[in-house]
Amino acid sequence: MMLGKLFLSSAALLLAGGVAMADPIEGNWKTESGATAQIVPCGGSYCITLKTGQHAGKKIGTFQSAGGSQYKGKITDPANDKTYSGKGTLSGNSLKMGGCVLGGLICRNQTWSRI
Template identity: 65%
Template sequence: MKRLFAITLATVFLSAGAALADPIEGNWKTESGETAGIAKCGGSFCITLKTGAHKGKQIGQMQASGGGKYKGKITDPADDKTYSGKASISGSSMKMSGCVFGGLICKSQAWKKQ
């Protein structure tokens, strides 16, 4: 009986942990075909490339701003230039954008959750 209780309790805690994950966490397919992993790092979410020529490189850091929206910094891995970044999630899609000059010039990509 104790064993059954322990297994049930462990299952409940594991399920609750998955349910508490932030929507931005996980693996995302970028427009260029690479996979980017997003995971908690301190009070933020770090974006690291998992595939492609820049595999292993951290390319951004975002903080939740509510309602499926995030703000932070995003780096172009090809030239190492860092931009003011925004992300917004809708279902299994995320719009990721990087801007310069206070948002005057922006470039966006649509990423899909894997």
């Protein structure tokens, strides 16, 4: 009986620890256009989906952690469905998102705010 209680207590701590270890990029973000984007884990990466606005429901990116507060992957402009090399830099409750074409010669950046 005592061993069973110890096992259940250990399992509860492990589950609580897993929740506490969520990556800082996960969550809901307000884009510069005013839409809400949600970033969630998906298959070893982080998927970015618009939740509100004109393009609600559209997946607009997939990022992987690049160490520290840096992320890299692909980002799609929901207005024209063009996909670019993307990067993200997290700083507190701000996420600077960028996408580039032509090997980084032409880039667009936005800063999102955590909701």
